[in-house]
Amino acid sequence: xxxxxxxxxxxxxxxSGRGKRQPCRPRLEVLxxxxxxxxxxxxxxxxxxxxxxxxxxxxxxxIYAIGGADTAxxxxxxxxxxxxxxxxxxxxxxxxxxxxxxxxxxxxxxxIYAIGGNTGAGTTPTVESYSPTVNKWxxxxxMPTARDSLAGATGSDGQIYAIGGFATGVGASNxxxxxxxxxxxxxxxxx
Numbered sequence: 001x002x003x004x005x006x007x008x009x010x011x012x013x014x015x016s017g018r019g020k021r022q023p024c025r026p027r028l029e030v031l032x033x034x035x036x037x038x039x040x041x042x043x044x045x046x047x048x049x050x051x052x053x054x055x056x057x058x059x060x061x062x063i064y065a066i067g068g069a070d071t072a073x074x075x076x077x078x079x080x081x082x083x084x085x086x087x088x089x090x091x092x093x094x095x096x097x098x099x100x101x102x103x104x105x106x107x108x109x110x111x112i113y114a115i116g117g118n119t120g121a122g123t124t125p126t127v128e129s130y131s132p133t134v135n136k137w138x139x140x141x142x143m144p145t146a147r148d149s150l151a152g153a154t155g156s157d158g159q160i161y162a163i164g165g166f167a168t169g170v171g172a173s174n175x176x177x178x179x180x181x182x183x184x185x186x187x188x189x190x191x
Contacts, residue, residue: 044087048078054104054152058112060132064092066114069100075120076100079130079137093135097126103152105160113140115162118148123168143177 046065053068053076062081069075077098080089099117106112112130114137116123123146128137143162150165155178162177 043082044089046080046082046089047091048076048080050076050078050100052100052102054102054114056104056106056112056152058106058132059110062132064104064112064130065089066104066112067095067099067102067117073100073120075118093130093137096128096137096139097124099124099126099148101148101150101166103150103162103165105152105154107154107160108158113152113160115152115160116143116147116150116165122146123148123166145173145175147173147175 048068050065050068050070054066056064056066058064058081062083065078065080065082067076068078075098077094077096079092079094081092082089095114097117097119099114099119102117103115104112105115107129110132112132114126114128114130116125116127118124125142125144125146127140127142129140130137145167147162147165147167150173151163153161153163155161159178164175165173167173167175
């Protein structure tokens with residue numbers, strides 16, 4: 001294993017925006033293995049060209065491309081799944097709400113969650129749950145605040161986290177929401 005270290009100068013002062021001089025704080029950055037992303041390989045293209053989409057790994061081992069927008073920023077409900085072993089994309093059930101700048105996370109219940117996004121008419125608090133076994137999207141509890149351009153993640157505690165994003169009237173958001181328990185389709189409550 002190769003490690004690369006970078007350390008900022010200690011004790012050097014920098015000028016802040018208010019005219020005060022503040023000391024630099026030491027910062028250590030570590031790149032553990034430079035070969036992790038040594039090169040990229042192109043695989044089969046998706047069936048639908050799009051941008052501003054979400055991606056996540058499903059419990060069935062497939063990689064899901066969810067929602068997004070075409071070149072004219074028209075929101076898409078398109079969902080496709082990629083099989084790594086055969087280098088093949090296959091269509092899946094479409095989202096109930098077309099949107100771009102959507103987040104996605106896979107839950108410990110085996111479902112995939114599409115969180116928030118932009119419908120073209122504005123941000124949405126909508127959350128949908130996808131069951132890979134029945135190939136169906138179901139509405140679940142929406143977020144209390146509509147957000148797009150957010151991130152989604154599943155924590156080691158099994159909860160789904162909706163992180164940051166853009167909220168209308170607020171701008172960039174530092175809000176982090178989590179499910180109060182493992183999401184269940186049809187359940188009403190905050191995400």
